[in-house]
Amino acid sequence: MRDVYILGVGTTKFGELWDLSLRELASEAGLKAIMDAGIYAEDVDALYGANTSGGQFVDQEQIAALIADYSGITELNIPSIRIEAGSASGGAALMQAYLAVKSGQYSTVVVGGVEKMTDVPSEVATEIIGGSLDAEWETFFGATECSIAAMIARRHEFEGKAKRENYAMLPVISHKHASMNDTSHFKNVIKIEDVINASPVAEPLTVFDNAPISDGASALVISADLKKINNASHPIKIKSSSAANDFLSLHDRKSVDSFRAVKKSSDSALSLAGLDIGKIDALEIHDSYSIAALIQLEEILGKDAVKMTEGNDFYFNSSKPLNVSGGLKAHGNPLGTSGLYQAVEATVQLRGKAGQRQVKDPRNFLIHNMGGLGTTSVSTVIGVD
Amino acid sequence: MSSIVSYGSYIPRFRIRTEEIAKEWGENPENIKSGLFIHSKSVPGPDEDVLTISAEAAKNALRRTDLDKSKIGAIYVGSESHPYAVKPTSSILVEALGLTYDIHSADYEFACKAGTAAMQNVMAMVDSGQIENGMAIGADTSQGAPGDALEYSASAGGTAILIGKNGFADFNATLSFTTDTPDFWRREGEKYPSHGGRFTGEPAYFKHVLTGAKKMMDKMGTKPEDYDYAIFHQPNGKFPTRAAKMLGFNDEQVKDGLLTPYIGNTYSSSMIIGLSAVLDKAESGDRILGVAFGSGAGSDVFDMTVNDRVKSLKRERAKGVMEQVNNPIWIDYATYVKYRGKIIMRGA
Amino acid sequence: MSEVPRFWRESRHRYRLVGTRCTNCDTLYFPPRVICPTCRRESVGKMKEEEMSGAGEIYSFTVVHDGLEQFKMQIPYVMALVKMKEGPFLTAQIVDCSPEEVKIGTKVTATLRKVRSEGKAGIIQYGYKFTICP
Numbered sequence: 001m002r003d004v005y006i007l008g009v010g011t012t013k014f015g016e017l018w019d020l021s022l023r024e025l026a027s028e029a030g031l032k033a034i035m036d037a038g039i040y041a042e043d044v045d046a047l048y049g050a051n052t053s054g055g056q057f058v059d060q061e062q063i064a065a066l067i068a069d070y071s072g073i074t075e076l077n078i079p080s081i082r083i084e085a086g087s088a089s090g091g092a093a094l095m096q097a098y099l100a101v102k103s104g105q106y107s108t109v110v111v112g113g114v115e116k117m118t119d120v121p122s123e124v125a126t127e128i129i130g131g132s133l134d135a136e137w138e139t140f141f142g143a144t145e146c147s148i149a150a151m152i153a154r155r156h157e158f159e160g161k162a163k164r165e166n167y168a169m170l171p172v173i174s175h176k177h178a179s180m181n182d183t184s185h186f187k188n189v190i191k192i193e194d195v196i197n198a199s200p201v202a203e204p205l206t207v208f209d210n211a212p213i214s215d216g217a218s219a220l221v222i223s224a225d226l227k228k229i230n231n232a233s234h235p236i237k238i239k240s241s242s243a244a245n246d247f248l249s250l251h252d253r254k255s256v257d258s259f260r261a262v263k264k265s266s267d268s269a270l271s272l273a274g275l276d277i278g279k280i281d282a283l284e285i286h287d288s289y290s291i292a293a294l295i296q297l298e299e300i301l302g303k304d305a306v307k308m309t310e311g312n313d314f315y316f317n318s319s320k321p322l323n324v325s326g327g328l329k330a331h332g333n334p335l336g337t338s339g340l341y342q343a344v345e346a347t348v349q350l351r352g353k354a355g356q357r358q359v360k361d362p363r364n365f366l367i368h369n370m371g372g373l374g375t376t377s378v379s380t381v382i383g384v385d
Numbered sequence: 386m387s388s389i390v391s392y393g394s395y396i397p398r399f400r401i402r403t404e405e406i407a408k409e410w411g412e413n414p415e416n417i418k419s420g421l422f423i424h425s426k427s428v429p430g431p432d433e434d435v436l437t438i439s440a441e442a443a444k445n446a447l448r449r450t451d452l453d454k455s456k457i458g459a460i461y462v463g464s465e466s467h468p469y470a471v472k473p474t475s476s477i478l479v480e481a482l483g484l485t486y487d488i489h490s491a492d493y494e495f496a497c498k499a500g501t502a503a504m505q506n507v508m509a510m511v512d513s514g515q516i517e518n519g520m521a522i523g524a525d526t527s528q529g530a531p532g533d534a535l536e537y538s539a540s541a542g543g544t545a546i547l548i549g550k551n552g553f554a555d556f557n558a559t560l561s562f563t564t565d566t567p568d569f570w571r572r573e574g575e576k577y578p579s580h581g582g583r584f585t586g587e588p589a590y591f592k593h594v595l596t597g598a599k600k601m602m603d604k605m606g607t608k609p610e611d612y613d614y615a616i617f618h619q620p621n622g623k624f625p626t627r628a629a630k631m632l633g634f635n636d637e638q639v640k641d642g643l644l645t646p647y648i649g650n651t652y653s654s655s656m657i658i659g660l661s662a663v664l665d666k667a668e669s670g671d672r673i674l675g676v677a678f679g680s681g682a683g684s685d686v687f688d689m690t691v692n693d694r695v696k697s698l699k700r701e702r703a704k705g706v707m708e709q710v711n712n713p714i715w716i717d718y719a720t721y722v723k724y725r726g727k728i729i730m731r732g733a
Numbered sequence: 734m735s736e737v738p739r740f741w742r743e744s745r746h747r748y749r750l751v752g753t754r755c756t757n758c759d760t761l762y763f764p765p766r767v768i769c770p771t772c773r774r775e776s777v778g779k780m781k782e783e784e785m786s787g788a789g790e791i792y793s794f795t796v797v798h799d800g801l802e803q804f805k806m807q808i809p810y811v812m813a814l815v816k817m818k819e820g821p822f823l824t825a826q827i828v829d830c831s832p833e834e835v836k837i838g839t840k841v842t843a844t845l846r847k848v849r850s851e852g853k854a855g856i857i858q859y860g861y862k863f864t865i866c867p
Contacts, residue, residue, distance in 0.1 A: 123802050130801070136743060137764040138824045141848060141860065142797070142804045147812045148824075150795035155814075158793070158837050202812070203796040203832075247770075251814055251822040256793060398829045430829060431806035432846040436859065440748075440845045468857055477859065481748040481845055483784065712867070714829065723806065 002224045004101045005235040006382065007108075008037025009344040014216035014332030015185040022058050022116035023070040029217035030071045030112050037221035038231055041073045044221075045106035047080040050093035050113035052335035056128045058116050067112060086132035087288060088243075089113060090339025091369025091378030094220070095241040098380075101224045108228060112219035113341070115334035125213045129335070132372040134249040146210055148250050148373050149289035150202035156257035156291060157204070162306045164204060167294040168195040169309040170287055170322075171208050171329045177316055178326025180357040185214045185332030195290070209290040214332030218340040220347070234351045239364070239381040240272035246374050259292075259374030262299040266368060269379035273364075277301060280381075281362035282321040282349065284342040286370035287329045296368055297322075321359045324349060339369030339378060346382040387511040388552030389689070390452060390518060391698070393445025394544040394661040394706050395438050396648055399428040400713040401721045403537055409718050410532050417537055422622025426540035426649025428716060429526045431724045434468045438543040439524045440481045442654075445703035446520070446545040447482065454482070457547070458516030459489035459507055463499025463523045463653045465571070467492055478522075489516065496569060497618055498679030499523060500544065500653040505559055505685060507548045518549030525652035530577035531727060538621050540649025544657040553695040554664065554673070557688040558605055562597045569680035580680075586624070589682050594618060594628045597684030598676050605688050609633040613671040616642030616659035618678035620650045628676075641666065642675075647710050660687075662706035667691045735851055740858045747860035750785040750843060752821060761785075763821035787843030789817040789863065796832040803849045811835050815863055826862045840866040 010032025012025050020028075026049070034041070049064030060066060064080035085092035090113040097111035117125055126146075130139045133148060156162060172192055178184035190208060198206035222238065229235045244264035247253050254260075270276060277300065285300070287293035297305035301320070308314060314322035325331045325345035328338050346365035348354050364383035370376065402425045407414035418424055429438065439462055447454065460482075462474045475490035489510070493499040500523015507519035524543025529535025548556075568589030571578035581589070594617055602608065609615070615634045617625035622645050629639045642659030644651075651658050656677035663673060668691060675687040722728050745751045752763030756779045757772040763785060769776035794813035797804075804810055804826075811827040813835070827835055828846065841863035848860040 126799065127801060134764075136739075139801075140858075141812075141824055141862075142801060142810060142826045143812050143824050144797065144800060146799070147795050147797050150797075151793040151812070151814050154795060154837070155793040199798070200796070200809075201799040203798070205795075249764075249824065251824050256814060256822075430846075432828065432848070432862065434847055434857070436857075437845050437847060477748075480744050481859070483745075483749050714831075 001102055002104070004098050004222055004224050004238045005229050006220050006238060006343065006347050007039065007223050007228060007232040007235055008033045008035070008221040009347045010036055011183055011218040011341055011344050012216050013183045014214045014334060016118045017215040018118070020215065022054060022060065022114055023066055025116060025215060025217035026067040026112060026114040027071040029114070029219040030067065030110060033110060033112070033219035033221050038233065039108065039221060039228060041076060043108050043228065044073065044078055044110050046100060046109045047078055048093045048097045048109060048111040049080060049082045050089040050336040050340060051082055052084060052087055052089050052115060053128050053131055056131065058119055067114065085376045086371030087335045087338060088369045088371030088376040088378050089336035091380065092243065092339070092376070094339060094343055094380060095243055095378055097222055098238050098241045101222055107225040108221065108223040110219060110221055111340065112217060113337035113339065114217035115336045116215050117213045117334060118215050122213060132375070138249055144202065145373065146205055146289065147202040149291055150205045152250065152257055152295070152373060153204055153291035156295065159257055161257065162294060164196060165192055166306050166309045167290040168192045170290045170293045171195050173314050174287055174323045174327035174329040177324050177357050178330030180355065181326045181331060184326045184330060185212055186330045205289065205291070211288045211328040211333035214334045216332055216334035216337050216341070218337050218344045220340060220343055236347045236350045237383055237385060239383050240269045241378065241380040242268035242272060243376065243378045244268065245376050248372070248375055250373065257295065259295050259299050259377065261374055261377040262296050262368065262370070265377040265379040266300045266366065269366065269381050273381040275364060275381065280364050280366045282324055282359045282365050284323055284325060284345055284365060284367040286338065286368055287323060287327040288333055292370070292373055296370070300366065300368065316357045316359055324354065324357050324359055342367040342369060343380065343382060350382065350384055386556050387508045387548050387550065388556060389546055389554040390549040390552035391446045391450035391547040392545065392661050392664050393442050393449060393703050394542065394658050394709065395441035395445060396542045396709040397427050397429045397433055397438070398712060398714045399430055399716050399724065400425050401428055401716055401718065405718045406536055420623070421537055422626065422646050423537050423649060424646050426538060427542055428721055428724055429541040433541065434526055435464045435466050435524045435543070436468050436474050436477050438526065438541060439474060439478055439522045439545065442524060442543040443478065443482055443520060443522060443545040446547045448702040449699045450547065452518065455485045457484055457488065457518045457520055459510055459519035460484060461491055461493055461503035461506055461521050463493040463495065463503040464525050465494055465496055465499065465652055466526045495683065496679035496681050497652045497655050498677040498683060498685050500657050501677035501685035504546055504548065505561070508556055508559060511548055511550065518547060521546050521548060523653035523657050525654060527652045528577055528725065535578065535580065538645065538650040540651050542648060542651035542654045542658050544654045544661045546657060551694065553698050554689050554691045557690055558601065559685065559687050560597065560600055560604065561683055561685045562593055562600060563683035566682035568682055585680070589680060590620065590624050590678055591628060593682050593684040594676050594678050595631060597686040598632050598674065601674065601686040601688055611672060612638060612674045614642055614663045614667065615639055615674045616656055616663060617676045618656045619643060619645035619659065622646040644706065644710065658706060665700060665705040665707065667695065669693045669695050735855055737856050740856070748845060750787060750861055751782050752785060753780040754783045755779060756781055761819050761821055763817065763823055785817050785819045789815040789841055791835060791837055791839045791841060792816045792822060793837060794827065794835050813863065815841060827865065828862045829864045834865055842866050
């Protein structure tokens with residue numbers, strides 16, 4: 001089967017972007033990706049748009065059609081399809097785009113993610129984010145997504161798997177990296193005590209255990225067209241992409257403090273890429289909640305993960321760089337965009353263009369995007385040959 | 386004649402003390418406590434209403450008997466604070482309790498005696514053979530206007546009485562006395578009730594309670610000393626104590642059924658929550674007089690005798706009245722007005 | 734906008750904890766399911782409704798400070814994963830207690846409460862919550 005490359009990437013700044021609408025965000029990211037790839041609209045065979053809850057945040061469905069329209073490519077009748085998998089929409093869209101190109105159906109595809117979350121008050125955003133839970137049997141009864149994460153944390157701690165400090169460390173790492181990234185939602189550096197002592201959202205989790213409500217869009221151009229790959233300034237290979245799912249609700253799972261879908265998708269992605277975890281130079285994981293990030297690390301890296309939070313292993317200049325972008329926690333979490341921004345960061349890093357936060361000579365990134373809390377899991381390996 | 390097969394009550398755990406209310410309105414709590422004889426009252430939680438209270442009371446009644454639920458042929462709920470003006474509480478209860486859909490049901494209203502009016506109807510249906518068993522419930526989450534004397538008393542609670550043949554307490558007789566007496570009312574759409582002040586006393590409460598009780602004793606040829614327990618409608622602690630005294634009952638006969646001083650006036654459950662407390666301890670042979678009063682006005686009177694089947698009653702399967710009375714969560718006035726919807730919320 | 738049918742359809746499950754038992758593998762499920770996730774096609778037509786007792790214990794919990802608008806009156810409120818005596822786990826609110834009383838392993842019992850309402854004029858949605866056993 002043919003190889004698929006990322007030819008170009010583009011992203012908006014993440015944050016509370018009061019001046020920009022959903023359509024403006026999407027076209028900005030898309031245009032940047034196309035220009036970065038050195039291609040034109042005529043070269044695009046299809047558009048995949050990732051978006052989690054546009055219908056609720058801005059009353060807009062058919063988001064992919066809107067993106068294509070306002071990106072000025074509708075005259076070309078390019079097929080434009082939205083992919084939704086909760087907050088794993090970005091990762092899922094990247095996987096579908098990758099498969100479409102890999103299969104030979106399309107040669108060059110734009111895959112973009114966008115979420116405009118700040119047009120509604122934060123209480124309403126909390127309700128909408130809860131849409132990734134079971135509406136009838138979790139949200140109806142008062143559960144928020146953070147409350148589910150908190151119950152995972154409580155049980156995880158009760159089982160003796162980790163201490164509060166182990167998962168409180170992960171936002172600290174993300175903030176450190178975000179402080180070196182121009183497009184970050186947050187640029188402040190924080191300490192473990194700040195995380196533990198911040199205002200509680202759902203005990204034991206505080207505001208600093210939660211990724212923020214952000215606006216933002218990111219896009220990639222991917223292609224298997226050898227001519228375009230050769231023309232591109234710095235193509236990066238998508239080595240594999242794999243997904244797995246678990247029960248929608250935490251209360252239906254065999255274990256509430258592990259994410260078996262994460263293990264399944266990451267193992268599968270590594271195996272398809274012909275790599276073992278030791279060959280992965282850096283990780284971008286879905287740190288929507290600190291505890292969720294810790295459990296992902298346990299699934300991907302194994303039991304050493306908890307111990308590793310006690311040292312410096314996860315910083316950009318150390319042995320296992322983690323969320324060098326700043327992660328969802330500090331770079332921002334525009335739901336459906338998150339998985340695509342992870343791929344943008346991996347690409348920029350693999351090109352050696354990440355500036356201050358540049359990982360030293362990386363060859364392979366594993367990115368993990370998640371819908372809900374361990375429900376949908378998409379792992380993608382991006383690297384250089 | 387029909388009899389009580391089982392019974393159960395539910396009292397919300399939240400309580401507010403007379404002092405908490407009095408201090409907001411510049412009143413001396415000692416005057417209220419001695420004048421109305423109310424120390425505290427129950428407050429429904431923000432997620433409780435007449436339906437949820439009725440359901441819990443009814444579940445307690447069902448726990449105490451092994452009766453097959455499908456043998457319950459009627460359910461009537463008396464209240465002046467049904468959650469819906471139109472949409473019966475009783476129909477929601479049919480589903481909530483898992484009763485048969487082949488059932489008579491309706492909601493009743495007659496101020497504080499709607500629950501006992503429901504009992505009389507169920508008794509008649511059992512006696513006539515229309516149904517084998519029926520459930521009558523009296524429950525309320527009544528409101529007093531802020532600053533009104535009623536704010537000290539209007540509380541929340543419910544009692545379910547399961548009536549059928551071969552129960553543990555026989556109804557010897559029941560009667561009612563009704564006149565057009567406007568002592569207390571609430572107009573359609575109004576949040577708080579109005580009342581006639583001192584007019585609620587002599588021409589309303591005392592006239593109907595005393596007349597009803599006397600008519601019953603005349604009919605049955607009984608005297609106060611023939612009863613082991615007497616329970617009167619209790620809008621406050623003072624009225625029932627005085628009525629009992631005027632009729633010739635002593636404190637021993639009255640004290641077990643007098644709950645308003647601790648939980649306030651539960652309106653449609655008022656007399657029957659007292660009855661429920663008495664049934665928690667009554668023994669075979671005990672004779673009970675119950676007099677309910679509803680403003681507007683009327684009284685429903687019941688003469689009952691506990692029989693030997695009380696020994697096989699599974700009282701311990703549900704929480705008794707005093708156990709619930711003695712399990713409070715105390716709240717302050719601010720929490721009380723928040724829970725009772727007395728503050729203006731956005732979008733409300 | 735009223736969503737009456739969507740909530741009405743679940744009444745018996747939410748009022749009385751009626752789940753479904755797969756009679757093929759004898760496992761009880763709550764929330765109710767049409768297909769047993771273990772037996773799959775073998776379970777078709779063999780899922781039977783069954784009411785739970787309401788007894789359970791807390792498996793995990795949290796105290797919610799930043800909660801849903803409909804629950805504002807009760808903030809901070811306790812949400813829990815409850816392991817029911819009959820086996821299933823469910824997600825529910827623990828009421829009539831202070832958060833300090835709630836522990837992993839605490840025995841709880843179901844109570845019927847108002848969960849949500851469609852404003853002051855709309856339908857009231859009732860369902861299970863739990864209280865701590867004395």
